[in-house]
Amino acid sequence: MSESRRSLTGADLRGVLLGGRYRLEALVGAGATAQVYAALDLRLRRRVAVKVVHASAPDDDQRARLMQEALVGASLSHPNLTPVLDLGEEALAPDDARLYVVMLLLEGETLRQVILGGAIGWRRALALVQHLLAGLGALHRAGVIHRDLKPENCLVIRQGGR
Structure with a gap:
């Protein structure tokens, strides 16, 4: 089995190729249901984040x-x-299908x-809460509950020196 087609059931997925184009490079986060990797989109030649759901995580309804x-x-x-x-x-394999979501790498x-x-400081705390609530509001208006x-x-990112 080639490097890109090895079993995805292991903890370390670095080097795995998903969808024929996303090469997983480095683990950047992990949770109860998924791992997030920094990856390279070989088609568009840009870095992305790929959230790979654990094999045991979703049943059909969750999927x-x-x-x-x-x-x-x-x-x-x-x-x-x-x-x-x-x-x-x-x-x-028939019993090892992984969902993955590709996102902008921030x-x-x-x-x-x-x-x-x-x-x-209170001003920064207020700004962080406002940004968080704005994002959650957009999700809720679209019918999504985080x-x-x-x-x-x-994720807190700095833009324009803020």
Whole structure:
């Protein structure tokens, strides 16, 4: 079996090729249901983030919900949401099919890292909450409920020196 077609059931997916175009390079985050990798889109020659759902995570209803949420996410354009670029499923065996969601790769810190970094002034705290609520509002207007909202899943990026 080639490097890109090895079993995806292992913890380390670096080097795996998904959808014939997304080469997973480095693990950037992991949770109860998925791992997020920095990856290279070989077709467009750009770096992306790829969220790969664990093989044991979704049942059929969860799988359908995840796919629907990714499709809705792809239709949204909001400055406080990470853009969804692609959605796929990689079947390496009948019992090992993985959903994956390709997103824009953003550089920043998690809200947890910002909080642990020390005191946050009230103006910055207010701005962070406003950005968070604006993104959640956009999701809710589209009928999506974020099912895993926590500081580790909120990315704080700096734009324009802010």
